[in-house]
Amino acid sequence: MGLLEGRAAVxxxxxxxxxxxxxxxxxxxxxxxxxxxxxxxxxxxxAAELAATGATVQTVPCDVTDAGQVDALIRACVDAHGALDVMVNNAGITRDATLRRMSEQDFDTVIDVHLKGTWLGLRAASLVMREQRRGAVVNISSLSGKIGNPGQTNYSAAKAGVVGMTKAAAKELGHLGIRVNAIQPGLIRTPLTEAMRADIWAAKESEIPLQRAGTAVEVANGALFLASDLADYVTGAVLEITGGRGI
Incomplete structure (x- = not known):
């Protein structure tokens, strides 16, 4: 039996x-x-890649800044599987620039996707989970929300907000059997980060006690823990998956 056997996750x-x-x-x-x-x-x-491994998977195009589309995403899960056991609010973008050069639109867009998008997902999921009296929400924050990054005042602010939102929701929803936690990844190898200049990448890796960047699967394993019964007594927590960077 897998740790999430038979459970429905968005x-x-x-x-x-x-x-x-x-x-x-x-x-x-x-x-x-x-x-x-x-x-x-x-x-x-x-979806095709996951289905080829035997997974039960469906897709719903969704703009997380649109409440109607987020609600439709959650409804699709409940309609197909009769429940929503796990919600992962992961969608994100970057619009990096210094304070002097960042446009108001780039600030608003990043805040909308990361902060409002997480709130909309959390709200929609909680309305289902409170009726079930159970559920786990995992919000993806970032180490940038803890230590800040130059050129990312928008992103750092949004990701710090996700942490505050997570803790407030954990206090609000705990008595209903809903756990809400967050993950703060550090430097993780993804197509986005690997586009970074080699010298900048090397400088960032040198700041990490474990002396390497993390992988997406290492973040996913953290999400699995928080979503599963292994974390049954964990709520309002922020799990740093950073290799020690930022401590």
Whole structure:
């Protein structure tokens, strides 16, 4: 029996990177997966890959800043599987620039996707989970939300907000049997980060006590722990998956 055998999970931003790896690990542990992402083409490709491994998977194109689309994503899971056991709010973007050069639109867009998008997913999931009297929510924050990154005032602020939201929701929803936790990944190898200049990448790796970047599967394993019964007495926690960076 897998750690998530027979459970229904929704993952946003699931077409690639960390979101897809979380879906892959959850499916390998027996979960039935509903993938949400804005990129419909990439979403179908991801679903085909998971289905080829025998996973039960469906897709719902979803803009996480649109409440109606988020609600539809959650409804699709409940309609297909009769429950929503796990919600992973992972969708994210970057619009990096210094304070002097960052546009108001780039600030608003990042805040909307990361902070409002997480709130909409959390709210929609909690409305289902409170009726079930059970459920686990995993919000993906970032080490940037703890230590801040130059050129990322928008992203760092949004990811710090995700932590505050997680703790507030954990206090609000705990008596209903709903656990809410967050993960703060550090430097993780993804297509986005590997586009970084080699010298910048090397400088960042040198700051990590374990002397290497992490992998998406290492973040996914953390999400698996928080989503599973192994973390039955864990709520309001922030799990740093950073190789020690930022301590």
């Amino acid at each position: 993952v946003t931003g699931a077409a690639q990177g960390i979101g897809l790896e979380i879906a892959r690990v959850f499916a390998a542990q027996g979960a039935r997966i509903v993938l949400g992402d804005l990129n419909a083409e990439a979403l179908e490709k991801a």
